[in-house]
Ligand SMILES: O=P(O)(O)OC[C@H]1O[C@H](O[C@H]2O[C@H](CO)[C@@H](O)[C@H](O)[C@H]2O)[C@H](O)[C@@H](O)[C@@H]1O
């Protein structure tokens with residue numbers, strides 16, 4: 001039986017747990033996937049070392065074996081803070097105004113991908129399935145091929161894929177995309193990102209895309225498909241029944257003293273649309289003075305990628321905006337926005353979500369957005385809250401019974417907040433029932449099984465058959 005070798009930029013091991021990214025959706029999903037499959041999760045520890053040695057730190061925690069390497073400061077600067085988070089991330093989130101093109105970033109990106117390839121090579125056995133994750137590691141598959149790896153190798157991209165007209169602004173874009181064609185399977189979150197990728201392959205590379213979305217290239221067939229990621233539904237619901245979740249629920253409820261709660265939970269990232277969200281809430285308060293003292297926005301926003309200037313900027317902007325809105329609408333016993341720059345364990349989040357009347361998930365662009373799905377999973381089916389969801393989150397394609405909004409339209413979001421607060425319980429239940437079915441049925445187990453089956457190359461094998 002095949003083992004699974006999962007490779008991602010960051011690995012969520014205790015040693016790296018202090019790192020900001022350990023709370024991202026990718027870490028949550030891969031921990032769940034690996035608990036079910038015999039195999040290894042390989043990547044960067046999140047730590048730096050003076051000189052790269054390639055030393056592998058192997059650990060086993062909660063049923064998951066991890067192998068991590070430390071990186072040099074220059075690697076972290078050029079590969080992670082540089083090419084990954086100052087070039088590809090903004091470009092893939094349609095922000096070419098923030099996209100920086102620096103030759104050193106590109107060189108650092110290739111160097112670290114080569115270091116990943118050299119370090120993981122000894123761990124790969126002939127029958128293993130190799131599953132690479134995200135924009136940090138797009139050329140890794142081709143580097144493994146150059147080292148003679150013949151195994152099935154797949155890539156899953158957790159972010160959006162940009163339209164071809166944006167992607168061509170990236171120097172050496174052809175080289176980057178050609179390198180991706182060494183994978184056997186390329187997975188995207190949604191049909192929209194998949195369509196943009198296939199359009200590029202067709203129009204910019206002149207390759208034939210077959211009707212099923214596969215691409216024939218250099219005598220091999222590459223499968224490109226959408227595999228929308230989900231939450232670990234079972235674990236999340238169990239966590240929601242824990243003491244931590246109940247305490248968090250009681251604590252929040254008691255502190256708002258009967259006010260309605262809107263909740264946002266996002267890494268502090270410009271793609272999450274937090275500035276526009278705060279402006280929309282401000283508009284709601286201004287347009288509905290009779291409601292202003294009856295609502296609270298709880299925004300949990302753990303800092304992320306703090307070494308990158310655009311992230312420092314968004315943090316400053318939000319601090320200013322929060323101060324301004326609170327100054328304008330607060331009274332001696334009440335502030336409308338509770339803006340919290342720290343992360344919480346997911347069991348506590350489950351309690352906060354359940355206590356909130358509205359889940360406000362309004363990214364300007366997001367690969368999927370697991371918070372939207374967690375909010376739905378956490379609700380009381382008899383008296384559920386309302387999900388307000390950006391039409392630009394990958395999750396919008398599945399969660400069609402949410403109140404979908406254009407996050408750029410302050411008026412639209414403000415009016416939708418009003419509509420959600422006034423929504424009768426029958427409509428809330430009806431919408432929640434449909435949302436819950438999608439979140440429950442298209443969970444992380446479904447996502448993992450679909451991808452692994454496709455990577456295994458036998459789409460008719462039963463789920464889990466590749467596990468030991
Ligand atoms: O490791 P960081 O740089 O701190 O970033 C955290 C993660 O952010 C991104 O998450 C994406 O994956 C989610 C799960 O598929 C998806 O729901 C979300 O829309 C994406 O933004 C990033 O893609 C990950 O690599 C990072 O680990």
Ligand SMILES: O=c1ccn([C@@H]2O[C@H](COP(=O)(O)OP(=O)(O)O)[C@@H](O)[C@H]2O)c(=O)[nH]1
Nearest residue numbers: 023024025026028267343344346369370371
């Ligand atoms: O304080 C926090 C904030 C976020 N998260 C988790 O981080 C993930 C965020 O994933 P999402 O897909 O929404 O966005 P990403 O950060 O990956 O872009 C979700 O599972 C959240 O529950 C968390 O555990 N604690």
